[in-house]
Amino acid sequence: MNKMYLRDAANFIQKEMDISPTVGLILGSGLGVLADEIQNPAVIPYKDIPHFPESTVSGHKGQLVIGELEGRQVIAMQGRFHYYEGYTMEQVTFPVRVMKELGVETLFVTNAAGGINETFEPGNLMIISDHINNMGDSPLIGPNDEQLGPRFPDMSEAYDRDLIKLAKLCAERLDLKVREGVYVGNTGPAYETAAEVRMLRILGGDAVGMSTVPEVTVASHSGLRVLGISCISNMAAGILDQPLTHDEVIETTAQVRGDFLGFVKDLLKALPA
Numbered sequence: 001m002n003k004m005y006l007r008d009a010a011n012f013i014q015k016e017m018d019i020s021p022t023v024g025l026i027l028g029s030g031l032g033v034l035a036d037e038i039q040n041p042a043v044i045p046y047k048d049i050p051h052f053p054e055s056t057v058s059g060h061k062g063q064l065v066i067g068e069l070e071g072r073q074v075i076a077m078q079g080r081f082h083y084y085e086g087y088t089m090e091q092v093t094f095p096v097r098v099m100k101e102l103g104v105e106t107l108f109v110t111n112a113a114g115g116i117n118e119t120f121e122p123g124n125l126m127i128i129s130d131h132i133n134n135m136g137d138s139p140l141i142g143p144n145d146e147q148l149g150p151r152f153p154d155m156s157e158a159y160d161r162d163l164i165k166l167a168k169l170c171a172e173r174l175d176l177k178v179r180e181g182v183y184v185g186n187t188g189p190a191y192e193t194a195a196e197v198r199m200l201r202i203l204g205g206d207a208v209g210m211s212t213v214p215e216v217t218v219a220s221h222s223g224l225r226v227l228g229i230s231c232i233s234n235m236a237a238g239i240l241d242q243p244l245t246h247d248e249v250i251e252t253t254a255q256v257r258g259d260f261l262g263f264v265k266d267l268l269k270a271l272p273a
């Protein structure tokens, strides 16, 4: 990770915004609508930011939205970079480093995921208690810059306990049925086979997706407090007797969008200053 590149990107963004965001939001597939509710937004396309990877996928907007949400100063990624698109782990996690450089302290990471826990249902929200890196790669491989974080970072509380507690309180208050569980990060882009899903369940997974693990690894390395939220968009292969489609993922996420928006906004309100 080149510190100069980070500074370049952060300087550029700082010139475009007139606030100091302390909360970062990474918005997963179908969940980017949250950024549309940000007040007085500065919108910066990724392609304009020095050293940012270039977006490839259609359907994912590629831009930063910076402004106020529920009275908090936030910086949101509307669209993220996935490993399966061919980006390196460093590229996937570059925006997290930039957020840290900009003064962000708390990061909300969201995604759409397949349910592995048989008691889950499509449309559930899941607070991520922990993750399993099943990607066979790490964004921290290579020389370590001690200014960015330790060589061997502790991951025992990668997902902040206090934020998990707060999220449960908010869910209760809103009368939302929110689950809690372990997120498995796979590379994709193929969905898992039914046999792989059985394996991941035995290994302790509750949900599986194709993102989040790289970003949270870097967030942990940087000392950011992380809250992870999965939208269970479908059940993983073999759990129900039906094939998986990306359309189903999009459809379910659209249905829970209201719950998701209310939940994250309430969390922002409840976040200690």
Ligand code: 6GU
Pocket (backbone or CB within 6 Å): 112, 113, 114, 115, 186, 188, 190, 191, 192, 208, 209, 210, 233, 234, 235, 236, 237, 244, 249
């Ligand atoms: Cl079933 N698997 C993976 N890897 N990612 C997903 C998913 C399943 N459902 C939504 N995203």
